[in-house]
Structure formats: structure tokens, C-alpha cells
């Protein structure tokens with residue numbers, strides 16, 4: 275049976291999910307599928323995972339009441355400070371968990387894909403911590419626009435390999451990583467960076483990010499007297515920070531879940547990554563989900579100024595949340611996100627990542643009232659985007 279939290283045994287959320295993989299990948303995925311739940315439930319794994327989240331990542335991350343933003347939008351806004359995680363974004367919650375999993379599966383070599391570079395940095399970081407070989411695939415366009423993160427990965431001892439096909443962004447990097455995994459089935463673990471890919475990855479990554487909403491509930495109780503807010507808002511690339519922020523609220527119908535996608539230059543512009551609006555069911559990277567595609571089923575190249583959101587699909591959980599109407603989907607254009615960067619920086623003293631700014635830009639569209647509590651998942655910090663912010667300084671004014 276599907277619940278929002280747990281897919282079926284074969285990895286389905288409603289009609290979405292599954293594992294559509296070439297035969298040569300089957301042993302890798304099967305090994306992971308057969309072992310991940312037992313490993314995650316093992317007390318020794320949990321002890322090490324919780325210790326690393328606390329002492330290495332810096333959890334729990336604060337839940338900060340954003341008073342000046344609250345005043346502007348006439349509602350009570352809290353920011354879940356994933357930007358304060360070690361390495362600057364939520365991505366490390368997942369990589370810490372997956373590296374422990376890889377060790378228990380006897381793997382010695384780690385591969386990953388990255389868009390904005392945050393997942394690549396988080397992977398390179400845990401590989402350095404554990405003394406594992408690390409290869410990160412990254413689209414060459416993304417290598418250019420997220421240069422500081424490329425340098426960070428190299429400093430951490432990872433090899434960054436450019437993906438030069440297609441739009442030379444996240445989708446293409448993921449293709450390269452899958453190709454590598456097929457060629458290295460025995461010693462290699464593929465740390466996927468979002469709730470995408472074949473079963474069990476969407477479920478595995480959602481469980482590892484669920485710490486975000488676990489903490490939110492406790493912190494909300496302390497600060498507002500109730501564990502439940504009226505709104506939880508998060509940006510969606512593949513959907514991992516949103517999955518983590520939504521997870522412990524999925525079965526609470528009174529909590530409105532708001533997923534914010536990148537509209538790029540505009541939904542109808544042909545330069546967008548708003549998958550829930552433009553996508554149709556299809557298969558990408560081993561999973562049946564909503565996918566931007568043309569009449570012939572060819573994947574449409576996605577576009578967003580933000581390197582972490584320009585993915586032509588979304589995770590199968592999010593496709594299901596969209597289909598069932600459990601989450602509301604909002605699309606935000608580049609310009610709106612850039613304005614939200616300035617607003618958060620100047621009203622709260624926090625420079626958000628460009629991905630995160632999409633969630634912040636949705637504040638005006640929620641319809642939240644003065645008695646409502648709104649939690650925005652502040653998925654990452656903006657240091658990596660400084661060059662982009664300087665280039666678009668006119669839009670930010």
C-alpha cells in the first residue's frame with residue numbers, strides 16, 4: 275500500500291516511482307534495495323549517523339523567527355536554517371547517511387552527480403572524512419556558474435569530471451554517473467543527491483533528509499506551542515530538501531505543503547524547469563515520474579538561472595503529491611528569485627542560495643494570514659552564487 279511517507283515494496287508512490295534500469299545495473303540496485311532498510315534501522319548505524327549529524331554537520335539547525343519578513347508579509351515566518359549545516363546546505367544530511375551505508379556494503383569508491391555543486395561538495399566532504407575515493411560528475415555549464423564549489427571539491431580531494439552532453443547540466447551529469455556505476459558495479463556506491471533515481475533511492479534520501487521536519491516539529495512546539503504550522507514551503511529541484519521538510523507533516527492534513535519550482539524565464543517561454551506544470555508521466559534516471567518532454571517523448575532541456583533547480587523531472591514522491599493535490603506547486607521566475615535574494619539579505623541578514631530564494635519568493639502567493647505560522651526551509655546559503663548575484667546586480671536592486 276502506498277502512503278505518502280512510504281512507497282510500495284517495489285518503490286511506487288501511486289503511479290510514480292519504480293526501478294526502470296538497464297539489466298547491467300540490476301545487481302547494484304538490488305543489493306541496495308535488499309539492505310537499506312535493515313542498515314538504516316541498525317542501532318550502531320543510527321548511533322554513528324546521529325553523532326555525525328550533531329558533531330560534524332552541526333545539527334540541530336536553528337528554527338529562526340524572521341521578524342522583519344513576518345512584518346512585511348503580515349504572517350509569522352520561521353526559517354529552518356539548513357544553510358548553517360556544514361558545507362552550507364541540506365545536502366550533507368544525505369551524504370553522511372549514504373557514506374555510512376556504503377561502508378556497510380563494503381564499497382570503497384564513491385561517485386556522485388551534482389548541479390549547484392552543493393551535493394558534490396557534501397559528497398567530497400564525507401569521502402575525505404572517511405578516506406574514500408570520490409568522483410563527481412558535473413555539467414560543464416554548471417562548472418562555470420558554480421566555480422567556487424568546483425574548487426572546494428578539488429580541495430577536498432575529489433575528482434570533478436565534466437559532463438559535456440545535452441544542456442551540460444544536472445541531467446547530463448546524472449547520466450554520466452549512471453554510466454560509471456554500470457562499468458564499476460562491485461566496488462562503487464553511487465550517492466544520488468536527491469529523491470530521484472530508481473527505487474530505493476527516493477525513499478532512502480527522503481528518510482535521510484527527514485531529520486529536517488523531525489527537528490521542526492520539536493522546535494515549533496517550543497516556539498509556538500504547537501508542533502504543526504499552517505504552511506511548510508520548500509524549493510524543488512529533484513525534491514530532497516522539500517521531502518525532508520515535508521516528511522513528518524505528510525500525514526497531517528492541516529499542514530499545507532508548498533513546493534516551489536523554477537519557472538526560469540517563464541512557464542511558456544520554452545526556458546523553464548517547472549516540471550509539475552509542463553511535465554507528463556515518463557521515465558528519467560530509472561524512475562517513472564513527471565517529466566518535461568516533447569511529443570516524441572524526448573526530454574526537453576530544462577532551464578533555470580539556478581543550477582540546483584534546472585532538472586527536467588521531479589522525484590516520484592513529489593509527482594504523487596502533485597497528482598493527489600497533497601502539495602501545492604508554485605513556479606517562480608529567475609527575476610522574482612533574484613529579488614527575493616535581496617529581500618532576505620536586507621531584511622534578515624541572511625544571504626540565501628539562489629535555489630532557496632525561489633521558496634522565499636513564494637511568500638507573497640501563499641495567502642497566509644497574521645495568525646498563521648509559515649516555515650520556509652532555508653535549504654542553503656548564497657556564497658556559491660555570489661558571482662551570479664554580482665552579474666545580475668541590477669535585478670537585485
Ligand SMILES: Cc1ncc(COP(=O)(O)O)c(C=O)c1O
Pocket residue numbers: 363364389390391392393467468469509510511512513514515516581582583627629630653654655
Ligand atoms: C541550496 C540548495 N537548495 C535546493 C537544491 C535543490 O535540490 P533538492 O530539490 O534535491 O533539495 C539544491 C541543489 O543543488 C541546493 O544546492
